[in-house]
Amino acid sequence: xxILFLVMLLFSQWALATIEIYEFPDPVHEQxxxxxxxxxxxxVCQNQNIADSxxxxxxxxxxxxxxxxxxxxxxxxxVQFMIDRYGDFVLYRPPLNPKTMILWxxxxxxxxxxxxxxxxxxxxxxxSDQQPSDADLQRIRDLLxxxxxx
Amino acid sequence: xxxxIPLGIFFVLVIFxxxxxxxxPREVPSPLIGKPAPHFQLxxxxxPEQTFSPEQMKGKVWLLNVWASWCVSCRAEHPVLNEFAxxxxxxxxxxxYKDEPADARxxxxxxxxxxxxxxxxxxxMAGLDWGVYGVPETFVIDKxxxxxxxxxxxxxxxxxxxxxxxxxxxxxxxxx
Numbered sequence: 001x002x003i004l005f006l007v008m009l010l011f012s013q014w015a016l017a018t019i020e021i022y023e024f025p026d027p028v029h030e031q032x033x034x035x036x037x038x039x040x041x042x043x044v045c046q047n048q049n050i051a052d053s054x055x056x057x058x059x060x061x062x063x064x065x066x067x068x069x070x071x072x073x074x075x076x077x078x079v080q081f082m083i084d085r086y087g088d089f090v091l092y093r094p095p096l097n098p099k100t101m102i103l104w105x106x107x108x109x110x111x112x113x114x115x116x117x118x119x120x121x122x123x124x125x126x127x128s129d130q131q132p133s134d135a136d137l138q139r140i141r142d143l144l145x146x147x148x149x150x
Numbered sequence: 151x152x153x154x155i156p157l158g159i160f161f162v163l164v165i166f167x168x169x170x171x172x173x174x175p176r177e178v179p180s181p182l183i184g185k186p187a188p189h190f191q192l193x194x195x196x197x198p199e200q201t202f203s204p205e206q207m208k209g210k211v212w213l214l215n216v217w218a219s220w221c222v223s224c225r226a227e228h229p230v231l232n233e234f235a236x237x238x239x240x241x242x243x244x245x246x247y248k249d250e251p252a253d254a255r256x257x258x259x260x261x262x263x264x265x266x267x268x269x270x271x272x273x274x275m276a277g278l279d280w281g282v283y284g285v286p287e288t289f290v291i292d293k294x295x296x297x298x299x300x301x302x303x304x305x306x307x308x309x310x311x312x313x314x315x316x317x318x319x320x321x322x323x324x325x326x
Contacts, residue, residue: 043283043284044283044284046175054250056274057274060274060275060278064278082179085181085182085278085279085280086178086281087178087179087180087181087281088181088182089178089179109274
């Protein structure tokens with residue numbers, strides 16, 4: 001067990017080695033770099049953003065983001081650059097357009113459908129509460145009459 | 151009557167989950183379709199003093215195949231490309247992606263070379279411009295220099311027969 005741990009420790013520097021360190025002239029640039037790489041999806045590992053991913057493509061994209069920030073490009077320009085090459089898929093927050101409409105509207109519609117169902121159920125229940133059937137009314141009258149007679 | 155609603159919901163769920171199973175999440179539609187082929191100018195693998203850029207292919211329908219000697223699926227598609235190139239219907243240009251030139255040359259010497267020209271994209275920057283994310287990838291470019299089709303993953307006899315060949319036929323019929 002100890003040996004296994006030591007062996008794992010030995011290899012751990014390889015994992016660290018894949019995260020490259022970039023130096024930024026000012027903290028605003030670094031902040032933008034961090035925000036952008038967290039917003040962009042890695043296409044190889046699909047469920048990771050490029051900030052977290054160790055895939056080679058993610059490294060390349062990080063480098064590109066770094067270079068573009070240093071070249072004075074705006075966030076919008078960098079995001080557009082990525083969309084032009086990889087499509088809306090690179091964005092973790094997809095834009096609202098006809099293709100993604102269902103994606104954005106589905107939660108709202110689901111909640112709306114749920115609320116409607118709930119309202120419908122309540123209404124039906126209240127109606128049945130408020131209007132006792134004729135048979136029930138007759139029974140109530142009979143009971144009342146009985147208690148009057150006693 | 152009461153169980154009809156849950157049953158209905160169940161079937162709708164089954165249908166959607168079924169569709170979900172059939173979809174391939176790896177297949178990301180390329181935004182390049184219908185757009186001009188991205189520019190690059192890269193040294194050729196076999197004659198590094200010469201360069202190649204997509205503009206040279208204007209007026210021809212051609213394939214751009216992204217490959218690398220380290221890529222396992224490329225090995226699988228290679229015989230299919232060799233066979234296809236032998237028929238001489240279309241020129242295949244190879245984009246040797248993030249590879250060691252010596253390894254790449256040896257790979258072609260061993261397995262055969264289906265490419266008219268291969269270019270070296272050692273840094274992967276041309277690949278980035280083409281939206282490459284999984285090697286092998288194959289693009290079909292028309293006579294006007296527009297990207298018309300992208301295949302992510304290996305070319306096999308099936309997609310060659312049903313997708314690439316019919317497309318080449320229509321594109322060859324188009325005016326340049």
